[in-house]
Amino acid sequence: MSRYDELKREELCTLKKEIDRQYEEYKNQKLDLNMARGKPCSEQLDLSMELFRYTDNLISESGVDSRNYGFLYGLPEVRKLFADLLEIETDELILGANSSLSLIYDTISRAYNFGVTENMTPWSKLDRIKFLCPSPGYDRHFSILELFGIEMITIPLNDGGPDMDMVEEMAANDDSIKGLICVPKYNNPTGITFSDDTVDRLASMKTAADDFRIFWDNAYPVHHLTEEKAVLKNILKACKESGNPDRVYIFSSTSKITFAGSGIAIFAASKNNIEYMGRLMSVQTINPNKINQLLHYRFFKTVDGILRHMDRHAEILRPKFELVLDIFENELAGKGIASWTRPLGGYFISLDVMENCAKRVVELAAEAGVTLTPAGATYPYGEDPFDRNIRIAPSYPPLEELEKAMEIVCTCVKKASLEKLLEHY
Amino acid sequence: MSRYDELKREELCTLKKEIDRQYEEYKNQKLDLNMARGKPCSEQLDLSMELFRYTDNLISESGVDSRNYGFLYGLPEVRKLFADLLEIETDELILGANSSLSLIYDTISRAYNFGVTENMTPWSKLDRIKFLCPSPGYDRHFSILELFGIEMITIPLNDGGPDMDMVEEMAANDDSIKGLICVPKYNNPTGITFSDDTVDRLASMKTAADDFRIFWDNAYPVHHLTEEKAVLKNILKACKESGNPDRVYIFSSTSKITFAGSGIAIFAASKNNIEYMGRLMSVQTINPNKINQLLHYRFFKTVDGILRHMDRHAEILRPKFELVLDIFENELAGKGIASWTRPLGGYFISLDVMENCAKRVVELAAEAGVTLTPAGATYPYGEDPFDRNIRIAPSYPPLEELEKAMEIVCTCVKKASLEKLLEHY
Numbered sequence: 001m002s003r004y005d006e007l008k009r010e011e012l013c014t015l016k017k018e019i020d021r022q023y024e025e026y027k028n029q030k031l032d033l034n035m036a037r038g039k040p041c042s043e044q045l046d047l048s049m050e051l052f053r054y055t056d057n058l059i060s061e062s063g064v065d066s067r068n069y070g071f072l073y074g075l076p077e078v079r080k081l082f083a084d085l086l087e088i089e090t091d092e093l094i095l096g097a098n099s100s101l102s103l104i105y106d107t108i109s110r111a112y113n114f115g116v117t118e119n120m121t122p123w124s125k126l127d128r129i130k131f132l133c134p135s136p137g138y139d140r141h142f143s144i145l146e147l148f149g150i151e152m153i154t155i156p157l158n159d160g161g162p163d164m165d166m167v168e169e170m171a172a173n174d175d176s177i178k179g180l181i182c183v184p185k186y187n188n189p190t191g192i193t194f195s196d197d198t199v200d201r202l203a204s205m206k207t208a209a210d211d212f213r214i215f216w217d218n219a220y221p222v223h224h225l226t227e228e229k230a231v232l233k234n235i236l237k238a239c240k241e242s243g244n245p246d247r248v249y250i251f252s253s254t255s256k257i258t259f260a261g262s263g264i265a266i267f268a269a270s271k272n273n274i275e276y277m278g279r280l281m282s283v284q285t286i287n288p289n290k291i292n293q294l295l296h297y298r299f300f301k302t303v304d305g306i307l308r309h310m311d312r313h314a315e316i317l318r319p320k321f322e323l324v325l326d327i328f329e330n331e332l333a334g335k336g337i338a339s340w341t342r343p344l345g346g347y348f349i350s351l352d353v354m355e356n357c358a359k360r361v362v363e364l365a366a367e368a369g370v371t372l373t374p375a376g377a378t379y380p381y382g383e384d385p386f387d388r389n390i391r392i393a394p395s396y397p398p399l400e401e402l403e404k405a406m407e408i409v410c411t412c413v414k415k416a417s418l419e420k421l422l423e424h425y
Numbered sequence: 426m427s428r429y430d431e432l433k434r435e436e437l438c439t440l441k442k443e444i445d446r447q448y449e450e451y452k453n454q455k456l457d458l459n460m461a462r463g464k465p466c467s468e469q470l471d472l473s474m475e476l477f478r479y480t481d482n483l484i485s486e487s488g489v490d491s492r493n494y495g496f497l498y499g500l501p502e503v504r505k506l507f508a509d510l511l512e513i514e515t516d517e518l519i520l521g522a523n524s525s526l527s528l529i530y531d532t533i534s535r536a537y538n539f540g541v542t543e544n545m546t547p548w549s550k551l552d553r554i555k556f557l558c559p560s561p562g563y564d565r566h567f568s569i570l571e572l573f574g575i576e577m578i579t580i581p582l583n584d585g586g587p588d589m590d591m592v593e594e595m596a597a598n599d600d601s602i603k604g605l606i607c608v609p610k611y612n613n614p615t616g617i618t619f620s621d622d623t624v625d626r627l628a629s630m631k632t633a634a635d636d637f638r639i640f641w642d643n644a645y646p647v648h649h650l651t652e653e654k655a656v657l658k659n660i661l662k663a664c665k666e667s668g669n670p671d672r673v674y675i676f677s678s679t680s681k682i683t684f685a686g687s688g689i690a691i692f693a694a695s696k697n698n699i700e701y702m703g704r705l706m707s708v709q710t711i712n713p714n715k716i717n718q719l720l721h722y723r724f725f726k727t728v729d730g731i732l733r734h735m736d737r738h739a740e741i742l743r744p745k746f747e748l749v750l751d752i753f754e755n756e757l758a759g760k761g762i763a764s765w766t767r768p769l770g771g772y773f774i775s776l777d778v779m780e781n782c783a784k785r786v787v788e789l790a791a792e793a794g795v796t797l798t799p800a801g802a803t804y805p806y807g808e809d810p811f812d813r814n815i816r817i818a819p820s821y822p823p824l825e826e827l828e829k830a831m832e833i834v835c836t837c838v839k840k841a842s843l844e845k846l847l848e849h850y
Contacts, residue, residue, distance in 0.1 A: 037494060043652040045483075045492040055477035067470040070464060097522045105709040113549070113573070124538070125551060143708045148538070154596075167671040261493040262714040283568045284530040289523040289687040289714060303454060 004335035004417055007028030007319045009425045016418040023368060023415055024390060026408045033405040038188065038347035039396040040260050041090045043316050046361075047309065048083040048258040053296035057219070066290040073274075074264075078293040082266050084303045086221065086252065087234050091272060092279070096265035097288045100253035103267045104181075104215060105144050107249055110149050111178070112215065117246070117276055122213040123150075132170060132180040134162035136350060136378035138387045141181045151238070157190060161198030168205045175208035179215060180401030184249050189378050189391035190350040191343025193230035198305055202246065202339065203238035214248045221252055224345040225318050245270040255297060256313075256347065258305065264288075264296055280331065290420055320394040324349055324406050331410035337417040349392040350378075351409075356387045357416040364412035370405045375404040428761035429842055434850045441843040444679060447838055448793060451833045456794035458830040463613065463772035465685050468741050472734065473683040479723035491715040497707055499689075500697075503718040506689040507691050509728045511646065512659050512678065519706070521690035522713045529568050529606075529640060529691045532674055535705050536603070536638065537573050541765070542671070542701055545636040545726055548575075548603060559593060559815045560585035560606035561775060561803035563613045563642065566606045570805070577805030582615060586623030591667040594629045600633035604640060610657040611645035614803050614816035615775040616768025618655035626664035628672065639673045645771040646677055647735045650743050655769050663695065670695040679721060681738075681772065682731065689713075689721055745819040749774055749831050756835035760840040765817075775803075776816040776834075781812045782841040789837035795830045 004012070006088065024088055058066045073079060075093025083090040096103045115122045123129045130151040134141065145152050153170065155162045162182065171177055180202070184194040202214060216235055224230070239247045246269070254263030267277070300306045325342060328351070333337040341350045346353045358375035365372050373391040376382040394402055429437070467637050479546035483491045487501045498504060499520025508515040521528045550553045553713045554575045558567065559582040578595065580587045587607065596602055605627070609619040627639060628765055641660055649655070664672045670696070679688030692702070725731045750767060753776070757763040766775045790797050798816040801807040819827055
């Protein structure tokens with residue numbers, strides 16, 4: 001099959017008739033398939049059901065009654081486990097409640113209302129605050145920034161991370177730029193992992209704002225899909241080595257290790273940051289759910305326990321990702337109408353269609369019963385400058401549904417492309 | 426034994442020698458007893474261990490997989506259970522994560538940053554914001570207000586609730602007064618329950634500020650200690666009937682029903698308020714821990730199930746409260762040096778000592794190995810205008826420890842009173 005843009009008008013019209021027919025057929029099936037969110041599937045959730053084997057005695061191995069008040073930062077042994085996982089010190093980590101998104105929100109909110117340290121001006125008292133937003137990125141990050149009226153600057157996200165020349169240039173010269181927010185490993189949605197060089201440059205770059213902070217949402221630290229496991233350089237260490245120990249806030253969670261939205265959220269940072277944030281946190285809550293922490297600890301015991309568990313997730317997820325990639329390859333390759341990522345981990349495949357076609361594809365898919373993440377969602381303000389990027393979340397649907405959904409999506413991509421090409425013929 | 430203030434100087438001196446000797450004896454025992462916080466004891470926590478019997482299948486009765494993302498407001502059947510408990514509609518309630526304190530903090534924070542409705546000025550944009558604080562009250566409430574720079578006005582708390590003449594007068598005439606925060610049932614620390622008249626006046630009073638809100642921390646709705654169960658009038662209903670449906674935010678939790686800090690937090694309000702808060706909440710988190718909700722639901726099943734469970738708590742707590750009251754009666758009654766409350770429910774006994782003696786009592790107790798809630802903690806800014814009130818938390822220590830601790834406290838009260846009386850003789 002040749003590239004669509006090399007076809008004559010007549011050929012395009014014939015093709016379009018065929019695709020329109022296919023599309024109508026799908027529509028008549030009145031399907032209801034959802035590929036919008038990065039949700040684990042039931043089989044993945046089943047992997048962690050043994051967590052509840054450990055409920056007979058809820059006094060922790062360190063002697064703490066997990067059922068009672070106290071231990072704002074979490075149970076000591078559980079903090080140690082996750083500190084080991086993230087390769088940081090135990091006192092550089094606080095265990096939150098069930099949501100890392102909440103921790104990100106709260107950290108933004110604290111900087112906004114009280115400043116990032118005792119001596120810095122709260123961001124709310126400044127005329128303008130801006131954040132650098134490598135994109136495509138995570139829609140929920142952008143929603144938080146938008147809610148707080150933080151101006152978002154889109155930075156192109158390349159294979160090794162954000163365009164660092166642009167990041168350095170902007171951060172160095174504009175003191176209203178207060179932060180950068182990103183998913184640095186198995187990025188949501190492109191799947192890329194920041195290179196060592198990117199991490200080093202982020203840690204060491206000059207920033208005009210003294211209170212510049214990197215919000216490092218390490219949501220998928222051990223969420224590999226293949227044997228080729230990406231390694232993300234330790235940014236907290238890099239920041240310390242560059243003399244900027246307080247620059248980074250690290251977030252993670254077990255939402256895609258154990259239970260989505262019922263796991264453990266993690267905040268990691270320099271001891272200075274932990275001390276300050278902990279003090280503010282102590283006004284907000286007495287402690288996170290420590291019973292859930294203890295059960296997680298007993299279920300995993302060691303970092304190795306977590307890694308073995310993640311292998312089992314990968315076994316479930318890999319065929320789904322492979323299926324999507326195979327369908328893309330069979331249906332879309334060589335036509336000049338789409339490109340996509342082949343992630344080594346994480347939860348998403350990022351599909352780029354022809355410019356000004358993403359919204360149309362999502363709309364067509366919706367009409368045919370397939371819910372996709374809204375086009376544009378992966379960019380600040382929901383505005384993809386090229387209306388091109390679509391986030392594909394293969395994890396949740398069973399294989400048969402996924403196959404059907406992706407065939408429909410491919411048909412929608414073809415249909416939208418043909419509409420676009422014929423428009424300009 | 427006669428009143429201390431009727432004794433001659435010589436008699437006081439003799440008595441003081443005896444008390445000092447007793448005090449030194451206690452000190453030499455190098456005890457370490459903590460009566461500072463309202464923590465449930467192990468036997469109480471054991472009552473809920475059966476919660477974990479229900480983990481075999483985590484698909485909820487309403488068909489929701491509690492292990493996966495979604496349902497920001499909580500599982501439908503669990504919302505219904507707690508709505509029934511609070512005698513409100515299911516859609517007037519959101520289930521939070523594990524901490525009602527967090528819900529209070531978040532609600533203050535949202536009002537501060539975004540206003541209480543779309544159209545109201547965020548409190549942060551106003552020169553001054555004030556809150557009415559019936560006191561003695563809950564120290565953690567005051568800490569939140571202080572952190573946000575909200576000016577706290579102490580309102581005397583009487584047997585039927587706050588001094589309503591003062592509340593009405595102030596709320597009606599000062600539009601910088603934006604709220605009132607309280608524990609209306611089995612008050613922390615006095616144990617009183619607001620009268621129907623108080624509830625009606627709060628619901629119907631004129632407020633100069635359109636965005637006046639009552640933060641109604643109904644922390645102990647079913648936490649009775651005796652057969653004489655206090656009834657708190659339904660304030661949401663009263664607010665609706667008075668044409669002020671949006672005036673009240675209700676908070677509660679199961680921290681003292683199941684597990685302290687690992688239970689379920691509850692936010693209840695008018696549908697308008699729920700809709701607005703829910704929209705802001707959706708930016709902050711995806712959902713609360715629904716597994717924990719489901720286990721709570723299966724454990725209790727009905728409101729009656731909760732009430733029967735609370736009877737078992739009362740059986741454990743009642744002897745502790747009785748012991749404290751007996752010791753106070755034996756040691757302090759008739760001496761004119763102290764008065765105390767006899768709560769029908771909740772977690773505290775409020776002890777009033779002679780003016781300007783509370784700090785000294787707490788200090789003396791600490792030196793003798795008994796940690797009490799800091800004197801003043803029950804007032805805004807930690808400042809008890811009379812330095813008189815001490816919060817006693819009998820729930821946690823075993824009876825023997827409690828007995829010892831209370832004997833020490835009584836000795837400290839006597840010692841501080843004698844010091845004070847002799848000072849002025």
